[in-house]
Amino acid sequence: MKIPKRLQPLVEDGLIDEVISRLMSGKEADVFVVRANGETRCAKVYKDAMKRSFKKAAQYQEGRQIANSRRARAIAKGSKFGREQQEEIWQNAEVDALYQLAAAGVRVPKPYGCYDGVLLMELVQSDDGDIAPRLDDVILTEEQALEDHALMIHYVKLMLCTGIIHGDLSEFNILVDDYGPVIIDLPQAVNAAANNSAFAMLKRDVDNLANYYGQYAPMLKNTAYAEEMWALYEAGELTPDTELSGAHQTAATNADVDSVLAEIQAVLAEEEARQARLKAAEEGED
Numbered sequence: 001m002k003i004p005k006r007l008q009p010l011v012e013d014g015l016i017d018e019v020i021s022r023l024m025s026g027k028e029a030d031v032f033v034v035r036a037n038g039e040t041r042c043a044k045v046y047k048d049a050m051k052r053s054f055k056k057a058a059q060y061q062e063g064r065q066i067a068n069s070r071r072a073r074a075i076a077k078g079s080k081f082g083r084e085q086q087e088e089i090w091q092n093a094e095v096d097a098l099y100q101l102a103a104a105g106v107r108v109p110k111p112y113g114c115y116d117g118v119l120l121m122e123l124v125q126s127d128d129g130d131i132a133p134r135l136d137d138v139i140l141t142e143e144q145a146l147e148d149h150a151l152m153i154h155y156v157k158l159m160l161c162t163g164i165i166h167g168d169l170s171e172f173n174i175l176v177d178d179y180g181p182v183i184i185d186l187p188q189a190v191n192a193a194a195n196n197s198a199f200a201m202l203k204r205d206v207d208n209l210a211n212y213y214g215q216y217a218p219m220l221k222n223t224a225y226a227e228e229m230w231a232l233y234e235a236g237e238l239t240p241d242t243e244l245s246g247a248h249q250t251a252a253t254n255a256d257v258d259s260v261l262a263e264i265q266a267v268l269a270e271e272e273a274r275q276a277r278l279k280a281a282e283e284g285e286d
Contacts, residue, residue: 001020016120042122044118044120135174156202165190165192227248
């Protein structure tokens with residue numbers, strides 16, 4: 001196929017040998033199948049901020065550390081340089097997250113580097129060489145749904161242990177190969193410790209998993225893994241080896257109004273009886 005303009009510099013620099021086909025076009029990037037270093041890989045070409053339709057990007061970037069003070073000032077001012085730096089941070093966030101999560105034991109595509117807004121990474125394929133489908137395109141048995149859901153919850157837990165929340169996790173950014181689910185699309189990855197919306201995003205991610213896998217295993221829709229994980233995380237007790245149950249008892253429980261009223265009435269009756277005894281005793285003395 002004709003080499004896309006954004007990929008031409010990588011071809012000229014020898015980072016890509018051949019552009020084979022367009023794999024998909026998404027809200028934040030176009031993805032191409034390429035040959036590089038003798039292997040079939042994929043090239044994710046990020047769209048410019050003005051063309052990208054990812055909603056509430058600023059909310060996801062809250063809490064990300066910017067070490068360079070000049071860069072931070074430029075971003076705050078919204079200058080052209082600042083916008084360029086913001087874009088670079090957005091793109092590099094995915095590369096950084098891929099390296100961190102792979103090291104933590106989460107299945108993600110192997111990254112090979114990000115060059116001028118193009119991320120080169122592993123193309124997830126079956127053993128037969130077919131491109132792995134998205135979870136949304138896979139039919140599951142109840143047993144497989146339970147198994148894969150448990151594995152995904154384990155991955156979410158490992159991510160949280162590293163301080164990362166996916167933030168946009170659903171059946172549309174999970175691939176499934178011969179060995180199970182693979183998590184993709186991480187430029188919006190959330191800093192769990194520094195983002196005020198961290199728990200809300202974690203809960204949405206986990207609820208999306210429960211709702212999707214729950215189509216095949218309905219019992220999953222009644223689990224509370226997000227609340228359980230977050231409570232342990234906030235208490236500093238969440239570890240990669242933590243066994244989760246999917247149950248969570250909130251600290252505040254609804255009061256049993258009838259029981260409370262019954263107790264009040266019992267106390268009042270007891271007080272009335274005590275007053276009656278005192279009155280009877282006084283009258284006896286007279």
